[in-house]
Amino acid sequence: xxxSYSLVFNIKRFDPEKGKSWMQTYRIEAGRxxxxxxxxxxxxxxxxxxxxxxxxxxxxxxxxCSVVINGRPMLACELLxxxxxxxxxxxxxxxxxxxxxxxxxxxxxxLEKAYDRVHRIRPFIIRPSQNPNQGQEYRISPRAMxxxxxxxxxxxxxxxxxxxMSSHRGFMGPNAVMASVVxxxxxxxxxxxxxxxxxxxxxxxxxxxxxxxCSHVCPKEIDVAHFVALAKEGEFS
Amino acid sequence: MSKMFKLSSKIQCDVLIVGAxxxxxRCAAHILEKRPGTKIIAVTxxxxxxxSHTSTAQGGLAAVDPQDRVDKPIYHMxxxxxxxxxxxxxxxxxxxxxxxxxxxxxxxxxxMHFTRDEEGRLSKRTFGGHTVRFGEASAFRAVFxxxxxxxxxxxxxxxxxLKGGVAFLDQALLTELLIQxxxxxGAVLFKEKTGEFVAVSAGATVLATGGCGxxxxxxxxxxxxxxxxHAVALQAGLPLMDMEAVQFHPTGIVGPGxxxxxxxxxxxxxxRNKDLEPFMARYAPKMKELAPRDLVARAIETEIRExxxxxxxxxxxxxxxxxxxxxxxxxxxxxxxxxxGFFKQFMNLDPRTQLCPVRPSNHYQMGGIPTNACxxxxxxxxxxxxxxxxxxxxxxxxxxxxxRLGTNSILELITMGRFVGERVLQALSEAAGRLPAxxxxxxxxxxxxxxxxxxxxxxxxxxxxxxxxxxxxxxVFRTEEGLETAIRSLxxxxxxxxxxxxxxxxxxxxxxxxxxxxxxxxLSVSMVIAQGALRRxxxxxxxxxxxxxxxxxxxxxxxLAYMTEFGKIRFASRSVDMSLFEAKAENHEKFGLIExxx
Numbered sequence: 001x002x003x004s005y006s007l008v009f010n011i012k013r014f015d016p017e018k019g020k021s022w023m024q025t026y027r028i029e030a031g032r033x034x035x036x037x038x039x040x041x042x043x044x045x046x047x048x049x050x051x052x053x054x055x056x057x058x059x060x061x062x063x064x065c066s067v068v069i070n071g072r073p074m075l076a077c078e079l080l081x082x083x084x085x086x087x088x089x090x091x092x093x094x095x096x097x098x099x100x101x102x103x104x105x106x107x108x109x110x111l112e113k114a115y116d117r118v119h120r121i122r123p124f125i126i127r128p129s130q131n132p133n134q135g136q137e138y139r140i141s142p143r144a145m146x147x148x149x150x151x152x153x154x155x156x157x158x159x160x161x162x163x164x165m166s167s168h169r170g171f172m173g174p175n176a177v178m179a180s181v182v183x184x185x186x187x188x189x190x191x192x193x194x195x196x197x198x199x200x201x202x203x204x205x206x207x208x209x210x211x212x213x214c215s216h217v218c219p220k221e222i223d224v225a226h227f228v229a230l231a232k233e234g235e236f237s
Numbered sequence: 238m239s240k241m242f243k244l245s246s247k248i249q250c251d252v253l254i255v256g257a258x259x260x261x262x263r264c265a266a267h268i269l270e271k272r273p274g275t276k277i278i279a280v281t282x283x284x285x286x287x288x289s290h291t292s293t294a295q296g297g298l299a300a301v302d303p304q305d306r307v308d309k310p311i312y313h314m315x316x317x318x319x320x321x322x323x324x325x326x327x328x329x330x331x332x333x334x335x336x337x338x339x340x341x342x343x344x345x346x347x348x349m350h351f352t353r354d355e356e357g358r359l360s361k362r363t364f365g366g367h368t369v370r371f372g373e374a375s376a377f378r379a380v381f382x383x384x385x386x387x388x389x390x391x392x393x394x395x396x397x398x399l400k401g402g403v404a405f406l407d408q409a410l411l412t413e414l415l416i417q418x419x420x421x422x423g424a425v426l427f428k429e430k431t432g433e434f435v436a437v438s439a440g441a442t443v444l445a446t447g448g449c450g451x452x453x454x455x456x457x458x459x460x461x462x463x464x465x466x467h468a469v470a471l472q473a474g475l476p477l478m479d480m481e482a483v484q485f486h487p488t489g490i491v492g493p494g495x496x497x498x499x500x501x502x503x504x505x506x507x508x509r510n511k512d513l514e515p516f517m518a519r520y521a522p523k524m525k526e527l528a529p530r531d532l533v534a535r536a537i538e539t540e541i542r543e544x545x546x547x548x549x550x551x552x553x554x555x556x557x558x559x560x561x562x563x564x565x566x567x568x569x570x571x572x573x574x575x576x577x578g579f580f581k582q583f584m585n586l587d588p589r590t591q592l593c594p595v596r597p598s599n600h601y602q603m604g605g606i607p608t609n610a611c612x613x614x615x616x617x618x619x620x621x622x623x624x625x626x627x628x629x630x631x632x633x634x635x636x637x638x639x640x641r642l643g644t645n646s647i648l649e650l651i652t653m654g655r656f657v658g659e660r661v662l663q664a665l666s667e668a669a670g671r672l673p674a675x676x677x678x679x680x681x682x683x684x685x686x687x688x689x690x691x692x693x694x695x696x697x698x699x700x701x702x703x704x705x706x707x708x709x710x711x712x713v714f715r716t717e718e719g720l721e722t723a724i725r726s727l728x729x730x731x732x733x734x735x736x737x738x739x740x741x742x743x744x745x746x747x748x749x750x751x752x753x754x755x756x757x758x759x760l761s762v763s764m765v766i767a768q769g770a771l772r773r774x775x776x777x778x779x780x781x782x783x784x785x786x787x788x789x790x791x792x793x794x795x796x797l798a799y800m801t802e803f804g805k806i807r808f809a810s811r812s813v814d815m816s817l818f819e820a821k822a823e824n825h826e827k828f829g830l831i832e833x834x835x
Contacts, residue, residue: 003550016745031551033492033585038552044748045697050741052748054284057459059493059583061388062288077493080585104430105746111284112407124396125348137345139357145350152350152392153385156287188348 004031005081005091007039011051012096014103021103023094024048036076036084036095037065040107053107060219063157067107068096073159075219098162100173114158117172121180121198126191138188148185151178151227153220160214160224171207174214178227184236196237205231241744242681244425245433247672250276250404252661253424253439255411255466257281258289259387259647260629261445262394262403263654264661269401271662278437279398280406280426282446282461286395290447290459291629291650294387295496297379298651299367299644300337302359308376310334312369314817315827316376317645320366321638322778322788322833324479324795326814329610329634333652340651341380349393351382365499365530366642366835371827379644384575387647394654410754411446411465412680414473414625415673419616421625422670425677427684429751432744436676441624441661444470444606444614445654448630449762451755453599453712454704455494455554457486466631468758470606471765472679475616476797478811479604480762481769482639484779485713487534489598491549491556493583497576497595502526504572507560508537509592510545516557529835531781534597534713541596542714549594558592597713601641603779604769605633607797607811612657618797618811624670626661628653635795635813639778640833684744687753691738696749699737700756703730703763711767716783720771724804727764731803734760765798768806772796778833790830 007028014021026047030039040053055065058077065076070088076095085091097107101114131138154175161173180199183189199205205228214224230236252268254261257279265277283289301308313334318325345351345359352360361377369376382389406426413425415436423438446466450458467477488497502508507515508526520536521528528536537557540546546555561569561577569577569589577588586593606627608614612634613621627633629650636649706726710719734756741749773796775789776782795811818828 017743033551033583035492035583038492041697045695045701049695049697049739049749052746055460056283056288057290057293059293059495059579061293061385062283062459064284064288078582080583082585105748108284108746108748110430111288112405115285115287119399122396122400123392124400126400128346131346135342137342137351137359140353141357142353142355144357145353149350149383152389155292155388156285183348186348188346 002032002082004029005085007081008092009039009043010092010094011106013051013106016105030081032080032082034081036069036079039081040076052105061155063155064111066098066157066159066162068098068162070094073098073162073217075157075159078219098158100158100161100167114161115156117176118156118179121172121176121195123179125183125186125189126194127189129188129190140187144187148182150222151182153222154178155220157219159217159219163213163217165209165211165213166207169207170203172203174224174228177205177231178224181227181231192236199231208232241432242685243434244436244677247436247438248278249438250278251439251665252277252441252443253437254279254443254445255424256445256447256629256631257286257405258445258447258629258650259291259390259394260650260654261443262286262398263651264443264445264628264658265403266394266397266401267655267658268661269398269403272665273401275665277403278406279403280409280411282408282410282465285407286405287391289391290462291647292388292391293459294647295384297362297364297381297386297644298341298390298647299364299378299642300341300380300648301334301378302361303338307369308378311824312371312376313337313367313378315371316367317636317642318828319831319833320640320642322640323793323830324482324635324638324777324813326610326635327817327828328814329636331817332610332656333636333649336652336655337648340648340655344390344393344651347393347397349382349389351380351389364643367644371824390647390651410751411469412683413677414442414469415676416473416622416625417670417673419620420623420670422672425680427680430746432747434677434680436672438672440665440667441626443657443661444625444627444631445629446631448602449759450599450602452704452707452759452763452766454708455489455491455596456599457489457494457496458599463755464758464762465755466627467606468761471761471800474799474801475614475622476607476799476809477604477765478607478633478795478797479635479639479769480602480765480798481773481780481796482603482778483599483766484601484603484641485534485597486600487530487537487597488559488595490579490583491554491594491596492552494598495579495583496598496600497559497579497593500573501559501561501576502533504568505564508533509558509560510540511547512545516540516545531713531779535781537597538713547594554596556594556596559595560592561588562590562592599712601646602630603633603637603639603641605631607795608632608634610634610656611660612653613660617809623667624664626657628657639780683754684750687739687750688742691736694733694737696734696737696753696756699730699734700752700759703727703759707763711763711770713781714783715770715781717771720767723767724764724771727760727767728804731760761800761803764804765800765806769796769798772808793830
């Protein structure tokens with residue numbers, strides 16, 4: 001087992017003040033189980049404190065650190081050096097910001113803009129259905145939840161939207177569709193028609209080309225395409 | 238001063254919420270439900286509210302179901318009081334425990350995906366320290382959403398805040414509180430994305446920025462938990478309370494710091510040192526691995542200190558092993574799949590065949606900005622700053638005292654968030670004050686100082702040194718000598734950082750600049766923790782003094798620490814509310830100065 005790797009990180013940089021972008025190469029030695037966020041921190045400390053990147057929880061629960069590594073959108077916090085070397089068969093990595101929002105600096109994108117799509121589908125119960133047990137919880141059987149529970153694990157890292165061939169051109173994107181489908185399937189939501197109307201609108205599911213890239217890249221291993229397909233197949237109308 | 242340093246705009250709103258995690262947005266949602274159209278601005282340091290630290294809470298949310306025939310609120314109050322090592326404020330404990338189930342129903346009715354039982358009702362599970370009949374048996378009291386309860390709460394309060402029309406300001410920092418005549422009239426913010434400073438005038442300002450776990454080298458806290466509101470409150474002349482009360486979890490996974498839950502030990506995991514000796518037998522001959530958290534944490538720390546730890550070369554962190562190799566396939570796949578998964582995901586090892594590295598990890602700050610039971614910030618034990626509130630981990634009404642029970646943290650943030658909302662609604666009719674003419678000046682002085690030429694001192698290096706030093710001297714083990722070393726070292730670090738040079742001199746999206754500011758905050762908070770720990774010559778809850786191993790009644794009051802100049806702390810104290818005991822009602826004796834023994 002190799003203890004440490006000599007890595008080459010080719011990082012796409014952007015300076016917002018000069019409006020200039022360029023590729024910058026960093027050569028760095030990194031232990032085998034460092035995460036890519038650890039390596040970025042190491043670059044900050046040892047080579048270049050100006051390199052900007054985003055993260056928060058750093059254990060794959062918040063979805064802040066998504067970047068495109070050798071063409072594949074991933075969470076930098078859960079990619080270990082030795083796994084990356086094995087996955088891509090190289091020690092040379094090109095790292096770019098995800099493409100679904102404007103770049104603020106280097107690898108940091110304006111996630112607020114990416115989230116606009118999620119906000120548009122209204123990620124809450126729009127109109128609560130009648131609860132027969134006023135003042136108590138709704139009764140929902142575990143089996144009724146089975147159909148959509150998987151989708152509630154989504155952390156909006158936008159890896160799926162980045163990989164999606166349609167989401168750069170007017171499609172609301174797989175994660176937004178999935179968030180709406182969750183509420184359509186949730187018995188506590190009454191505004192199903194409004195939701196379907198939006199899913200079948202210009203920015204809706206028919207823009208999906210069923211490449212299933214979303215499911216392929218999802219760090220939470222959610223079958224995103226399945227939920228998009230449910231809407232496409234008219235499962236709810 | 239350069240022309241970069243000016244207010245780009247002045248904004249007016251009814252309520253400014255700083256920190257858009259569980260507490261902040263629960264507060265926002267409550268206000269908007271009761272008073273639609275209230276103009277609320279919610280500021281977050283992270284790139285979107287959903288990225289808040291609340292999202293990472295796993296276990297559950299403690300609340301007594303009124304339909305439960307066994308469990309009662311009084312038991313939950315007792316467990317919290319006992320767990321707190323007699324330092325929780327009983328009026329607060331009562332208020333939160335009594336409101337708990339309403340909050341669960343609120344969350345569920347608005348769409349949280351709680352795990353259900355066969356009848357479609359909310360499932361409940363047991364958790365350490367939660368009992369029925371005053372310690373007799375484990376209580377089924379924690380409702381949960383699989384292993385992502387915090388995310389469930391976060392998604393829900395974010396959705397409700399959005400529905401109600403909150404204006405969000407992402408990636409912005411609170412740099413200055415504007416207080417005039419003991420009234421908070423708003424705050425100065427720094428917008429990271431554009432590098433602009435804004436002054437916000439608000440009828441109510443709510444602090445909900447979370448904890449300060451980044452003070453320590455190994456922590457379960459997210460990267461942004463750097464004690465920002467704590468430091469800004471200190472600068473405004475306000476006190477912090479009980480900051481020496483820090484919770485460490487005995488077994489964090491080396492690297493990401495995530496918890497390797499107690500379950501690993503309860504299913505038979507064995508702690509071993511570098512010689513593979515099962516060392517717990519020396520510390521707790523009977524209980525061994527099942528000894529209480531603090532004892533296990535100190536045993537691990539002792540092994541490491543005495544040279545029997547193992548250094549992880551990649552992370553540069555010393556640890557011991559937890560051995561799970563002898564456990565059956567069934568245990569691995571059914572009882573501990575998540576934690577096993579974490580070792581695989583972040584250490585690339587298989588717990589069935591390999592030893593797993595763990596060490597104590599900082600987890601929670603029990604202390605914070607002192608508030609009363611409504612969440613109003615106190616400037617002294619008997620006076621509040623009107624218009625200023627705090628909730629969640631950054632606040633301290635003192636629900637947890639000196640030690641927090643599992644599943645009580647997200648209960649605290651959700652209930653205190655609502656209580657603050659209730660109080661804000663009552664106070665909104667009071668006229669908001671005018672912004673002071675010098676709003677922003679203190680912020681500019683600070684930021685201009687950061688951007689001035691310095692020498693080659695490296696911020697990352699200073700921060701790393703500080704975090705290691707704090708872990709070593711102010712962590713699970715505290716001694717007079719260690720704490721004095723820590724205080725001297727923090728003063729040195731503050732000196733070093735003064736002359737640190739930033740390579741990126743821009744205000745716009747400058748990560749280095751933000752980290753420089755955070756380092757100031759971390760140093761301030763660390764200093765308060767270290768000095769508070771030095772002064773408290775006893776052991777209580779999360780605060781363990783090796784040289785004073787017993788709890789002492791003379792320290793039975795909250796520490797208040799004021800620090801307007803770095804290192805110069807003025808201490809005061811606030812008495813512990815014992816109203817449940819003093820009410821002399823049935824079972825009141827359970828709320829006296831009882832022993833924390835399990």
